[in-house]
Amino acid sequence: MxxxxxxxxxxxxxxxxxxxxxxxxxxxxxxxxxxxxxxxxxxxxxxxxxxxxxGNKTRKLEFLIGEALAQGADTVVTTGAVQSNHARQTAAAAAAAGLSSVLVLFDTVPYRGRSYRQSGNLLLDRVLGAEVRIVPGDADAGAIFTATMDELAAAGRNPYFVPVGGSxxxxxxxxxxxxxxxxxxxxxxxxxxxxxxxxxxxxxxxxxxxxxxxxxxxxxxxxxxxxxxxxxxxxxxxxxxxxxxxxxxxxxxxxxxxxxxxxxxxxxxxxxxxxxxxxxxxxxxxxxxxxxxxxxxxxxxxxxxxxxxxxxxxxxxxxxxxxxxxxxxxxxxxxxxxxxx
Ligand SMILES: Cc1ncc(COP(=O)(O)O)c(C=O)c1O
CATH class of the missing domain: 3.40.50.1100 (Rossmann fold)
Known part of the structure; x- marks a missing residue:
């Protein structure tokens, strides 16, 4: 094949x-x-x-980042829960490809452990240099994605959107x-x-x-x-x-x-x-x-x-x-x- x-x-x-x-x-x-x-x-x-x-998102990101680069993107925007593994791997993939990343993370999981809001993937997102935006769990996802893409474009950037989970x-x-x-x-x-x-x-x-x-x-x-x-x-x-x-x-x-x-x-x-x-x-x-x-x-x-x-x-x-x-x-x-x- x-x-x-x-x-x-x-x-x-x-x-x-x-x-x-x-x-x-x-x-x-x-x-x-x-x-x-x-x-x-x-x-x-x-x-x-x-x-x-x-993790599994790395394999998906090989094709998604490939497409982002083919489209001349300079920024990758993606989304997930606050502790999204996908968002962490997207931030890393963007870094490896020389792109910026913006992570729109929905506060959907009613888990109230202290570490959930400070450690794990969220900590790594920040270390990887992603711009992290935490939004309420019930926020209108479509409206937020459109506004984020418009805002980046208005600032002269060329953003590429990766859907939740890279799916x-x-x-x-x-x-x-x-x-x-x-x-x-x-x-x-x-x-x-x-x-x-x-x-x-x-x-x-x-x-x-x-x-x-x-x-x-x-x-x-x-x-x-x-x-x-x-x-x-x-x-x-x-x-x-x-x-x-x-x-x-x-x-x-x-x-x-x-x-x-x-x-x-x-x-x-x-x-x-x-x-x-x-x-x-x-x-x-x-x-x-x-x-x-x-x-x-x-x-x-x-x-x-x-x-x-x-x-x-x-x-x-x-x-x-x-x-x-x-x-x-x-x-x-x-x-x-x-x-x-
Ligand atoms: C560790 C891990 N396993 C499995 C999955 C599920 O993969 P998919 O979203 O492609 O169904 C995810 C998705 O975020 C994940 O982070």
């Missing part, structure tokens, strides 16, 4: 390929808890993409690339019948993986765990629509609606609020594998992965891969959840 970096504007940012590592000790730990057969367990280390703490068709190309990489690694290890499970939020990761699976064929089945929206069905539809836009960009056939498999039941009360299963998953994987997950995305995603395994949902498969999408700086923003007192 022709390389996507030759077909679309591209700016290299990630350390690729990221490792695909076996989690033998997690399998042993879970085997002790269940009488069900378990497949071999693997972790795809996209937390190791290398850009300012790494446009262009951003999703990063996860088409990732799917190719994962499927090739799984083939090289002769993994056989394999599922690929990951935390799903703004949807670009899952849409890109689904588009990649449709385009390539023959790789792991993709399964998302909803860590974002309480309206589950519209979220699955939005992911399907984005996957179709991504295959259209690739000039590949569109994926069937049934290609979006999205688990509910692991979000908890809402996005960004901790759950007991998340805390247990973060601590278990840290203690048996030495791998750090995060409280908002991968901790809840891993809780979903573990629940599927303990319920025997993958017992007939040869292997199950958890895609580690990063987010470790978020642990520092939620320090109260993990400190003993």
């Amino acid at each position: 022709p390389s996507l970096s030759g077909r679309f504007p591209y700016f290299p940012l990630a350390h690729l390929p990221t490792p695909l590592a076996e989690m033998k000790r997690l399998r042993e730990a879970l085997s002790r808890e269940t009488g069900k057969a378990l497949p071999r367990l693997f972790i795809k280390r996209d937390d190791c993409t290398g850009l300012a703490g790494g 446009s068709a262009v951003g999703s190309l990063g996860y088409v690339n990732a799917y190719r990489e994962i499927a090739d690694q799984a083939d090289a290890l002769k993994l056989g019948d394999t599922v690929l499970v990951h935390a799903s939020s703004s949807g670009g990761t899952q849409a890109g993986l689904i588009a990649g699976a449709r385009e390539r064929g023959g790789g792991p089945e993709v399964r998302g765990v909803n860590v974002y929206r309480t309206d589950h069905e519209p979220m699955a539809q939005a992911i399907h629509a984005l996957a179709c836009k991504t295959t259209a960009l690739l000039e590949a056939p569109a994926p069937a609606p049934g290609a979006v498999v999205l688990d509910s039941g692991h979000l908890g009360e809402r996005y960004g609020l901790p759950t007991d299963a998340m805390r247990r998953a973060v601590e278990l994987v840290a203690r048996v594998e030495g791998v750090l997950l995060d409280p908002v995305y991968t901790g809840k995603g891993m809780a979903g992965f573990i629940a599927q395994l303990l319920a025997g949902e993958h017992s007939d498969r040869d292997a199950a891969i958890f895609l580690h999408t990063g987010g470790m700086p978020g642990l520092f923003a939620y320090e109260e959840e993990f400190s003993p007192e």
Whole structure:
């Protein structure tokens, strides 16, 4: 298959390929808890993409920053929650490309720990030199983005807008690339019948993986765990629509609606609020594998992965891969959840 970096504007940012590592000790730990057969367990280390703490957005930003540069932009504007990993990686990607960044962060998460407003990704955004603008959670997003872009243009700048999570068709190309990489690694290890499970939020990761699976064929089945929206069905539809836009960009056939498999039941009360299963998953994987997950995305995603395994949902498969999408700086923003007192 022709390389996507030759077909679309591209700016290299990630350390690729990221490792695909076996989690033998997690399998042993879970085997002790269940009488069900378990497949071999693997972790795809996209937390190791290398850009300012790494994570999944780096792959999307290779194409988004590529497009920004092709359009002659001098400033990147993006958005997310106060502790957005996407915003942190966008600030780093902009810096690496010699661009300025403006982060419009919505105060949507009713988590009131002290560290949430000072540490974690927000601290790193400031270190990376981003201009951080925190706005109320219920502010009119469309109006704020238009006003921000107009203000920058009036000041003589040429801003490029990256949607929340980098989840446009262009951003999703990063996860088409990732799917190719994962499927090739799984083939090289002769993994056989394999599922690929990951935390799903703004949807670009899952849409890109689904588009990649449709385009390539023959790789792991993709399964998302909803860590974002309480309206589950519209979220699955939005992911399907984005996957179709991504295959259209690739000039590949569109994926069937049934290609979006999205688990509910692991979000908890809402996005960004901790759950007991998340805390247990973060601590278990840290203690048996030495791998750090995060409280908002991968901790809840891993809780979903573990629940599927303990319920025997993958017992007939040869292997199950958890895609580690990063987010470790978020642990520092939620320090109260993990400190003993
Ligand atoms: C650590 C981490 N994992 C997973 C996701 C979800 O990816 P997506 O927004 O593409 O669904 C995000 C998004 O911000 C993230 O920061």
